Structures are given as structure tokens and as C-alpha cells.
Amino acid sequence: MVLELQRRFQGTPFSNRLEVIQGDVLKTELPRFDICVANIPYQISSPLTFKLLFHPTSFRCAVIMYQREFAMRLVAQPGDNLYCRLSVNTQLYARVSHLLKVGKNNFRPPPKVDSSVVRIEPRRPAPQVNKKEWDGFLRVCFIRKNKTLGSIFKQKPVLLMLEKNFKTLQALLASLQNNDNGEAASIDLGGDHQGMSIEDDYNEVDDDDMDMDDGGEVDGDGGEKSEFKEKVINVLKEGAFEEKRASKLSQQEFLYLLSLFNKYGIHFT
Numbered sequence: 377m378v379l380e381l382q383r384r385f386q387g388t389p390f391s392n393r394l395e396v397i398q399g400d401v402l403k404t405e406l407p408r409f410d411i412c413v414a415n416i417p418y419q420i421s422s423p424l425t426f427k428l429l430f431h432p433t434s435f436r437c438a439v440i441m442y443q444r445e446f447a448m449r450l451v452a453q454p455g456d457n458l459y460c461r462l463s464v465n466t467q468l469y470a471r472v473s474h475l476l477k478v479g480k481n482n483f484r485p486p487p488k489v490d491s492s493v494v495r496i497e498p499r500r501p502a503p504q505v506n507k508k509e510w511d512g513f514l515r516v517c518f519i520r521k522n523k524t525l526g527s528i529f530k531q532k533p534v535l536l537m538l539e540k541n542f543k544t545l546q547a548l549l550a551s552l553q554n555n556d557n558g559e560a561a562s563i564d565l566g567g568d569h570q571g572m573s574i575e576d577d578y579n580e581v582d583d584d585d586m587d588m589d590d591g592g593e594v595d596g597d598g599g600e601k602s603e604f605k606e607k608v609i610n611v612l613k614e615g616a617f618e619e620k621r622a623s624k625l626s627q628q629e630f631l632y633l634l635s636l637f638n639k640y641g642i643h644f645t
């Protein structure tokens with residue numbers, strides 16, 4: 377393919393402007409680019425998409441062919457059957473639109489799956505969120521996308537994880553204040569932590585099928601009261617999120633809920 381490309385450009389005015397980089401796209405450092413047009417192997421759909429979205433320099437758009445279901449999940453809106461963590465995550469960083477369907481019979485021999493071409497335009501300016509925090513938050517909200525957030529956030533493993541993060545942060549803040557030589561202590565918990573990448577495990581059949589051993593609720597009926605649990609539930613109540621479900625929440629609602637948690641020192645990393 378590389379030789380063929382070079383042969384086709386030879387003797388044209390564009391020959392000295394063509395540079396072919398041969399390699400594994402996931403392992404290769406990409407140059408600055410304006411447009412990406414790609415017919416990709418479907419098994420790298422999610423890592424490649426996030427590699428492009430986290431590229432250090434912004435680009436105009438990417439036009440990529442995906443397996444149909446993956447494409448529909450990328451563009452799904454709140455309330456759609458296929459709306460999932462992948463939809464929310466992608467749409468935080470980009471505007472995505474479905475361009476055209478490509479049926480399996482357009483190929484010889486026909487593959488097993490249908491395809492779709494999607495256009496991805498990064499949002500500018502890039503959203504100012506801590507990628508790891510955002511990703512951790514969405515993972516919790518989408519443990520079961522059709523369960524109420526109230527019941528998800530009462531699950532023992534979720535509360536234990538959040539409480540551990542909370543205590544770590546409190547200890548860190550206390551030690552900074554103690555060590556401080558009169559200067560104000562500050563920790564940057566927000567902002568964009570370059571180099572962090574959202575893990576590429578979007579290939580589960582459906583987030584709703586991710587059954588987690590929820591380990592029961594902390595202080596369910598008659599149990600000991602947990603102060604931390606109250607704190608978490610109060611955050612949900614403050615934003616009227618207790619009865620809401622991830623499957624129907626908009627981007628803005630997710631961002632708002634995360635900001636409320638962070639306001640009370642509750643973090644997901």
C-alpha cells in the first residue's frame with residue numbers, strides 16, 4: 377500500500393508534499409493534522425477515537441467508518457437505547473454526527489456487520505475537566521445506567537471508594553497546611569491532566585449488562601448510620617439527582633453533578 381501510494385504521487389505536483397508514516401497508529405506519535413479520514417479495523421475503534429480526541433493539537437474534523445452499533449453509541453442522545461458512557465465521554469470532547477450508513481453488501485465478500493461513517497469535530501476550546509476524575513465519575517454513574525443514582529451511590533463499594541478518596545484528600549490538605557511556611561496551600565484538583573488517557577474498554581456489549589456485585593447498601597434498613605453516606609446523598613438531593621438515571625442525563629447535568637460532588641470534597645480518583 378505504501379509503495380502504491382508513493383507510485384501514484386510520483387511525478388505529480390504533490391509528490392514532495394506526501395509523507396507516509398508506516399506503523400501501528402496506536403503506538404505512533406501523530407503529527408499535527410487538520411483532517412483525519414480513516415477506514416479503520418473496528419477492534420481499535422475506541423482507543424483510536426480517544427487518541428484523536430486527546431491529540432495535543434486540535435484538528436478540524438475526523439471522518440471515520442465504524443461498526444454500525446459503535447457509531448450509533450457515539451452519537452446517541454439521552455434517553456436513546458444506546459446512550460452510554462461512550463456517548464457521554466465522546467460528546468464532552470467533540471460534536472459527533474452520523475453521516476451515512478454503509479451496508480455490509482457494499483463489500484466483497486460481505487462482512488458480518490453493517491458500518492456507518494461518522495464525523496467528529498473537537499469542541500473548541502477543549503472542555504476544562506480532569507479527564508481521570510470525569511472518567512471515574514461516569515464509570516460510577518453507568519454501573520447500571522437504568523438504576524437511579526440514589527441507589528447506585530448507596531452501594532457499599534462505591535461509598536467505600538469515595539470515602540477513601542475523601543479521606544486521602546483531607547489528609548493531604550491537612551499536611552499541606554501544617555507544612556506550609558505561611559504561604560497558602562493549594563492543590564490543583566481540576567484542570568486538564570495531560571497524559572492521562574481514558575481506558576479503552578468500551579467494547580462491553582452494553583453498559584447496562586455490566587453486572588457488578590454491588591455488595592449491598594451501606595446501613596440499609598436498621599443499619600448503623602454512615603455520616604459519609606449522608607454527605608453523598610445530600611449532594612444528590614441538592615441537585616435533585618437522587619431519582620434520576622444516567623441513561624437520561626444530559627452532558628450539562630453530568631458536569632453539574634460532578635461539580636457538586638467536587639464542591640463537597642468528593643472525588644472519583
Ligand SMILES: C[S@@+](CC[C@H](N)C(=O)[O-])C[C@H]1O[C@@H](n2cnc3c(N)ncnc32)[C@H](O)[C@@H]1O
Binds near residue numbers: 399400401
Ligand atoms: C478496514 S482496513 C482498511 C484498508 C484501507 N485503508 C482501505 O480503506 O481499503 C483496515 C486496515 O488497517 C490496518 N491496521 C490494523 N490495525 C492497525 C493499527 N493498529 N495501526 C495501523 N493500521 C492498522 C489493517 O492492516 C488494514 O489494512
